[in-house]
Amino acid sequence: MRPRPSILAASFVLALTAAGPLAAPASAAPAPAASASTASARPVTDPGTAPDAVALQAAISGLPDADATAALVRVGGSDGSWRGSAGVRDLVSGRAADPDARFRAGSTTKVVTAAAVLKLAAQGRIDLGTPVQRYLPGLLTSRFEPITVRQLLNHTSGVQAGDGWGDFEDQYAHRFDTLTPEQVVASAVAKGPEFRPGRQQHYLNINYTVLGMLIEKVTGHSYADEATRLVLRPAGMRDTYFPGTDPRIRGPHNHGYQAVEQADGTTEFVDVTDWNQADRFAAGDMISTTADLEQLVTSLFRGRIVHGPQLREMFTVPAGIEGASYSAGLQRFVVDGRTYWVKSGSRYGYSAVIAATRDLSRTLVYSVGATDAKGEEMNAVAQRIALAALK
Template identity: 65%
Template sequence: MRVTPFNRRAVLVTVSAVLALGVGAGSAVALPRQERVPGAGGGAVSRVAEHPRAEALRAALVGLPDGEATSAVVRAGGRDGRWEGSAGVREMGSQDPAVADGRFRAGSVTKVVTAALVLRLAADGKVNLDRPVQSYLPGLLTPEFKPVSVRQLLNHTSGIQPGDGFGDSWEEQYAHRFDTLNPEDVVAAGVAKGPEFCPGTRQHYLNVNYTILAMLVEKVTGRTYEEGAARYVLGPAGMRRTSFPGTDPRLHGPHNRGYQLVDGKLVDVTEWNVSDRWAAGDMISTVDDLERLMTSLFRGRIVPRPQLEEMFTVPAGVAGATKSAGLERFEIDGVEVWGKTGARPGYNTAIVATRDLSRTVVYSVTGTDAHAQGLRIGQRFGFPAFLQD
């Protein structure tokens, strides 16, 4: 795998630049005044218009930092009330409470933005979801591949295999945390392996699908993926503090530091070059902005209703399929919910809601083993918002 400078996307792209051009911010989420109450583990918990699951949500934060996480910021909402809380510490070894409005790595929640962008372009007639990606990006796939539609990239039924990274072990990945992998090279490595299965017959969740979608966006718009995301998604949602860092490994502005538990010791992994994840997972955001994304999207303010159905439709006839265009279908205590989780070293993130937004949750957790503990983090900090009384 070739390591390249990849400076083309090293400049931060934020919604502020787009709003300066006159693109409207849409409807922002209006937050009621917060009441601050004592918290646990050196942090603080805030409460807003008691949510029916407030006690369970509050209990999840007790004791932070602990073996699973050093900090957590959770916001639950819906028609029956709101609750938000934060606990833990901003940095291990200090007594500074966790930053409730800080920036963090959103990981694969980036895919929600990418899917929304592609669907918006489809609504505008610039992308045909049934058209093969080979016709948009000739030469990208080898002749071994049967036609792969844009829709199959969106719902992970393309059959394209993952590219190679810096190794599978923690030690290898950590050693290369400041190095750069060109996303196009990652795609080429996956394509070189040949198809994993016939398109549309299985579902295999992979970043490579969304990297190709970003390449397609740039081809049909003549602009960078980041510009398209800002103009068509971040701007309409009012996501003013969301950005794409490119090769910059730092988190700028207030943030909680992330850690990985290695041999019983916490290793600081806050600085990390995630440019190889690009449109599949390199976004930096805030709880406020992700809540705006979720509510604006589900209400049809970003993607028109006909195309929005793609985000709530899993591929038919594919055994075990749970993923749609950018989202995933879950069932929690008998309640069907839709959302997306994300994990990068040191950071777990999720946006989850019922389709009618009667129950919602957004969280940012600095998990001590973000990838391995993803499900456990969700069960602890997200699931309580949807449990039945």
């Protein structure tokens, strides 16, 4: 039995703003004909546990289409492996998608941030049970009760969401402007707490924005430098970096597009590849590859970056909170009795997921060039990949 699409959508995709009309240069809609795709698999001793290569290939067939311009997929683990890519690098040239391309990894950045905080905790430089107010005095007002570092990690802090530029049209207009993490936090603090710390769980970027500031305060170095030193290098993530205010994606990459409804009712595809996303900071401003994200999850789960009680934080969902599913950096997700630890991430033009069982018998990493990456529903191509990979 396969997991229901509605469950996958609720677990993998966080509904944010829906795209609105935009008066801007746009590309023509993708052609319905399928582009070339590539796939490979590693034989396993027990074919009954191997990834379903036929279902996975079917999941990415026919790209580009209205839902996605490209898909890069890596299924791994002791059950066996499968690699596949489909679609195009860009709609103008129509060249086949680069399977090794870099992309905006969105909120999968939180896995790196959580690991960096936990590693600093293992070194005795951060105490997870200590209020963040002690490390960052003056950041939160007196309206906030003490919020521990652990409560930021598992989204039980009660800090409300910070403000951004607005809907898609406003964000697109400001895509080369800089909104600083400090401005985002200030806007969140001004709203006061949503709930008392530890009483509820509400997944929000703001928790990890504050954790990025904590890393900088404790180490005296930039978040990017410390995340690279503490996590990326030990994991062997050679093609991953934090762009900061640079709107470009350096190196080989597939373009991202957003479907935008025009005034006449037609839909066109706006190239959203270049975008300054510094406001996402430690919550979502990472550029990576599927190979590097696979390295991240396998290195983490094998205890190569953090271990012992710190690693257990990544597999511990807070008790006593109804509906809680988030741990430090990950989300618990059960398919037919098999538990996966998952992190999704999306920015306009790109949707990514990392997922793995605790024993690494099955891992999944994908990047989909989603034309509705911030939509209310799970992208159709991403859903097909998840259904095929996690059954």
